[in-house]
Amino acid sequence: MKFEFDPTGGLAAYEPARAKVREFLAAELARGGFVPWKTTWTTFNKEFSQRAGAAGFIGMTWPRQYGGGDCSALERYVVIEEMLAAGAPCGAHWIADRQSGPQILRHGGERAKREILPRIARGECAFGIGMSEPDSGSDLAAVRTRADKVEGGWRINGSKIWTTNAHQADYLITLVRTAPAGDRRQDGLTQMITAMDQPGVTIRPILDLTGHREFNEVHFDNYFVPDDMLVGQPGQGWDMVTSELAFERSGPDRFLSAYQLLRALVDRVGKSPNREQAVQVGRLVAHLATLRRMSTAVASMLEAGRSPNVEAALIKDLGTAFEREIPEIARLVIDVEASRDDPQDKFSEALAQLVLTAPSFTLRGGTREVLRGVIARGLGLR
Ligand SMILES: Cc1cc2nc3c(=O)[nH]c(=O)nc-3n(C[C@H](O)[C@H](O)[C@H](O)COP(=O)(O)OP(=O)(O)OC[C@H]3O[C@@H](n4cnc5c(N)ncnc54)[C@H](O)[C@@H]3O)c2cc1C
Known part of the structure; x- marks a missing residue:
């Protein structure tokens, strides 16, 4: 197998959408x-x-009957890259727009589509991802949270961890074991929509390095999920999770998390950088242009109905390594004390924030080592 990053027709056709989102962001x-x-x-x-x-x-590519905009994936790409480049705070709709909503659209029941998708598209309904468990991160097939069949639905018992925004989300899509593993450990897993305001769920905070609460532990104790809140059929969970990965791994969110710091760095070195600054900043900007080119190629392949999973894993591996490198290089080429509270100096503030958050970039959504395993397998090397 070889990597394919087909030249695309480009994003030029979507300049009106770019102008519209830029106008919105300027007003914000x-x-x-x-x-x-x-x-x-x-x-x-x-x-x-x-x-x-x-x-x-939000929900730009979804059908209008569910509150969407019937747009192409490339038009959405243009909108989200502008949002990300601007540093817009998309966290309340990001997971639902990128991942949960599309899963419900493809595999959810009619009630879930009608009740939930229009609320997501209005920005009123937030989702989280209930996959990782204390003993199941990279090895997701090891999940132990289980759901037992009862009259009219399922009862969940077990715990999830690192659940981003669970305390602010309306729902999680939760991966549970509904049947014993059988020959393949990946069998017997199912995805369910779990509402966070129902009895039987307890959410506890985990603070990150900045002292901010984004992560949570989520405990389910005899929690009831009605049959029509399953995503797909019982046992299809694994195939669904893996088939969505190319969407999750190849977007501009995998290389633009530190873009504001890169901008501040370019401003800071100014028009007369020293040699080291010119080399390092030039290298970062060249990498950014390459990643964007690769990412738009994958977006075009996805739009054409292809499944570029290996290319997507490569973008996430290279993109998140790039995001992590930006604060490292910034502090080497500029002699500044990073401060999280210096309104006079946005470079210093952005640097302080990124030094504390960047270590997580290569972990969320699958670690680099795991991605490299996927890439090696795709290339026939293992
Ligand atoms: C910012 C952030 C947000 C997150 N949000 C969510 C969320 O909303 N929902 C959710 O479910 N999870 C979330 N996670 C959890 C994330 O998916 C896991 O942290 C990640 O999958 C790794 O799992 P782990 O932490 O259990 O580490 P482990 O799987 O225990 O890995 C530990 C180390 O071993 C390495 N390793 C493991 N297996 C292999 C292998 N086969 N080959 C080579 N090396 C290997 C890993 O690369 C890593 O370095 C989030 C994580 C972060 C950092």
Whole structure:
């Protein structure tokens, strides 16, 4: 197998959408809706999401009957890359828009589609991902949270961990074991929509290095899920999780998390950088251009109905390594004390924030080592 990053027709056809989202973001900045170098696409801000929903920037590719915009995936790509590059706080709709909504659209029951998708598209309904468990991260097939069949639905018992935004989410899509593993450990897994306001669920905080609560532990104790809130059929969970990975791994969210710091770095070195600054910043900008080119190629392949999983894993591996490198290089080429509270110096503030958060970039959504295993297998090397 070889990598394929087919030249695309480009994104030029979507310039009107780019102009529209830029206008929206300029208005948000003018009203003080967010401070770019303090926020990223993971920052949870429901008011921002509701305004983005009202402007038609959530659920863009979904059918109109479910609140979507019937747009192409490439038009959505243009909109999200502008949001991310601006540092817009997309966290309240990101998971639902990128992942949970599309899964419900493809595999969910009619009630879930009718009740949930239009609320996501309006920016009113947030989702989290209930996959990882204390003994099951990279090895996702080891999940032990189980659901037992009861009259009219299923009862879940077990615990999830690292669940981003569970305390602010309306729902999780939760991966559970509904049948013993059998010959393949991946068999017997099922995805279910779990509402966070129902009895039988307890959410406990985990603070990150910045002292911020984004992660949680989620404990299910005899929690009831009605039959029509399954995503797909019992036992299809694994295939669904893996088939969605190319969407999750290849987007601009995998290389733009530190973009505001890169911008501040370019401003800081100015028009007369020393040699080291010119080399390092030039290298970062060249890598960014290459990653964007690869990512848009994968977006075109996805739009054409192809499954470029190995190419997507490569983008995530290279993209998240690139995001992590930006604060490292920034602090080497600029002599500055990083501070999380220096409104006079956005470079210093962005640097402090990124030094603390960047270590997680190569872990979330699958670690680099695991991705490299996927890439090696795709290339026939293992
Ligand atoms: C910011 C952030 C947000 C997250 N949000 C969520 C969320 O919303 N929902 C959710 O379910 N999870 C979430 N996670 C969890 C994330 O998916 C896991 O941390 C990740 O899959 C790794 O699992 P683990 O932490 O159990 O590490 P482990 O799987 O225990 O891995 C430990 C180390 O061993 C290495 N390793 C493991 N297996 C192999 C292998 N086969 N070959 C080579 N090396 C290997 C790993 O690369 C890693 O370095 C989040 C994580 C982060 C950092």
